[in-house]
Amino acid sequence: METLQVNTLSRPYCIHVFKEELQTEAETFAQKHLSSLKAEKHLILTDENVYRLYEKTIEELVKNLGAEILIIPSGEKQKSLRRAKKIYTFLLEKGFHRNSLLIALGGGVIGDLGGFIASTYLRGIPFVQIPTTLLAQVDSSVGGKVAVNHPLCKNSIGSFYQPSGVFTFLPFLNTLPAREFRCGLAEVVKYGVIRDRDFFFYLLEKQTV
């Protein structure tokens, strides 16, 4: 595992990058990293595709944490106030209080929506990101931008709200459709173009571009 420290004024946090699958790490991961955040209740928010592919692993996490789980349809349409309202209702009905942890396990849609819920429910509860797309791993899970869409404008209702941690498991990328991988790769190439010439040429050399 490699760890990067992200320093922000509101809440410094770490990005932990694992080469192993979450499956082989699930129990230790839950005990070591998530339990150390000392939340009394946990919600795992994920989407149908991710759940279908990683059901066993996710259920293992649920069991280890005694967590509740919410599985929503996949897709950009889910980043809405309508979906947020349904999730607030679930949290209220299940008695989630301020010392609860939201675990956003999925791509950028789940991260943005989960972060938005965490930033607003009871004026803010802690959340962590477990990004499962390349775009979420290299971009949306970092930086603290959380939002839902308004029918008139994408990402127009949101805030800056830092996670308590980001846990990146690289093997999630093995099941990513090629198109989704390319979307994330475009962001990686941008980093090279914007500020790291050597990195850009490294990518060219590896013929990943």
Ligand SMILES: NC(=O)c1ccc[n+]([C@@H]2O[C@H](COP(=O)([O-])OP(=O)(O)OC[C@H]3O[C@@H](n4cnc5c(N)ncnc54)[C@H](O)[C@@H]3O)[C@@H](O)[C@H]2O)c1
């Ligand atoms: N907050 C930010 O700073 C920021 C930055 C960039 C993008 N975004 C947001 O991110 C969203 C896009 O994120 P995205 O591209 O990850 O889309 P996404 O979350 O919709 O995921 C893309 C698809 O891949 C599936 N998927 C996820 N993980 C998978 C896996 N491991 N294997 C197979 N399939 C998997 C999902 O179910 C979905 O169908 C947009 O809403 C965008 O606005 C936010």
